[in-house]
Amino acid sequence: MTDVLFESPGNPVPPNHFAGYFTSFDGMKLRYAVFRSGSQVPSGTIVLLPGRNESIEKYFETIRDLNAMGLWVAAMDWRGQGGSPRLLKDSPRRGHIRRLRDYERDLDLFLEQIVLPDAKLPFFILGHSMGALIALKAAPRLANRIERMVLVSPFVGAAGLGIPNWLLKLLANAATLFGFGWIQFSRDTLLNRPFKDNTITSDPARFARNQAIAQTHPQLGLGPPTARWISVMIDAIEDVMTMDHLRKVEVPCLVIAPSNDQIVPYQRLEELSRKFRAGKLLTIPGSQHEVLQERDIFRQQALAAIDAFIPGSDADPGQYSSE
Numbered sequence: 001m002t003d004v005l006f007e008s009p010g011n012p013v014p015p016n017h018f019a020g021y022f023t024s025f026d027g028m029k030l031r032y033a034v035f036r037s038g039s040q041v042p043s044g045t046i047v048l049l050p051g052r053n054e055s056i057e058k059y060f061e062t063i064r065d066l067n068a069m070g071l072w073v074a075a076m077d078w079r080g081q082g083g084s085p086r087l088l089k090d091s092p093r094r095g096h097i098r099r100l101r102d103y104e105r106d107l108d109l110f111l112e113q114i115v116l117p118d119a120k121l122p123f124f125i126l127g128h129s130m131g132a133l134i135a136l137k138a139a140p141r142l143a144n145r146i147e148r149m150v151l152v153s154p155f156v157g158a159a160g161l162g163i164p165n166w167l168l169k170l171l172a173n174a175a176t177l178f179g180f181g182w183i184q185f186s187r188d189t190l191l192n193r194p195f196k197d198n199t200i201t202s203d204p205a206r207f208a209r210n211q212a213i214a215q216t217h218p219q220l221g222l223g224p225p226t227a228r229w230i231s232v233m234i235d236a237i238e239d240v241m242t243m244d245h246l247r248k249v250e251v252p253c254l255v256i257a258p259s260n261d262q263i264v265p266y267q268r269l270e271e272l273s274r275k276f277r278a279g280k281l282l283t284i285p286g287s288q289h290e291v292l293q294e295r296d297i298f299r300q301q302a303l304a305a306i307d308a309f310i311p312g313s314d315a316d317p318g319q320y321s322s323e
Helices: 056-068 100-118 130-141 165-179 204-216 229-242 265-273 296-311
Strands: 017-023 029-035 044-049 071-076 123-128 148-152 253-258 279-284
Touching: 017 044, 017 100, 029 100, 029 148, 029 204, 044 056, 044 100, 044 130, 056 071, 056 204, 056 296, 071 100, 100 123, 100 229, 123 130, 130 148, 130 229, 148 296, 253 265, 253 296, 265 279, 279 296
Parallel strands: 044 071, 044 123, 123 148, 148 253, 253 279
Antiparallel strands: 017 029, 029 071
16 A cells, blocks of 8 residues: 555556645645556556546556556546545545536646656546546547547446436436435445446456455445536536537547446437547447456457557557457
């Protein structure tokens, strides 16, 4: 264990890093870490943006892979999760947010305070799920700072909730309106979920490793999202999926779409690609939502595509898609 980052069984902290906390716009101390590659001439820096209920620790393996490609990695924990402060002090496992703009402002300050002065040019973004949605929302303002973005399973829709999205939005908005934005619509069972009941990865070893992180360091994890979080995310999804928003995105993007995603409907990822002038879709047949936590047969396709796309080579990431 370091002073800021946490080890767990099968998940040591990558070497050659520095970590700490930066101050966001409202005085919140948000956790970050920068991992240097061993390359004498780095290819640049990946800004790693995790999804909901993910911490820097969950990406130690992926960080090692990116370092091996000659890339530095700068990662942060979003407000309200991971090693950053919670927004509901008396309920630390409630996944909460007040407004999406808070995430965007945190990203801006992370780039200004940590990435620009301390990391290696050029800069790229690798976002997963909620992190990819935030990157997509902020993308029109990132053109002068970020060269390329990889959006893995971007959270542009939700599946398997048991009720239609319009009804979920209605309930979440009503709860927020009447001062109950902190309530949750499901029970907190994530810490003890067995592999057979999971809907995010088909890899039992990586699933067990990530469960060990949550069980060894429960302060890093969250339970279900609050009504307010759901309301904010649905509004953001509706915004980024419009042609008006997507035509403002000038940063070249690679959208990695797992075909067996049980969190984000694959059809929504296809719809995003059709509307998205700056985006290219890479389908990974058979993969579930957490591609970078998946079995090697799926995960290696994503890493190969990232390796081709991120440094700005002419390689076509589509060549890594299997039929």
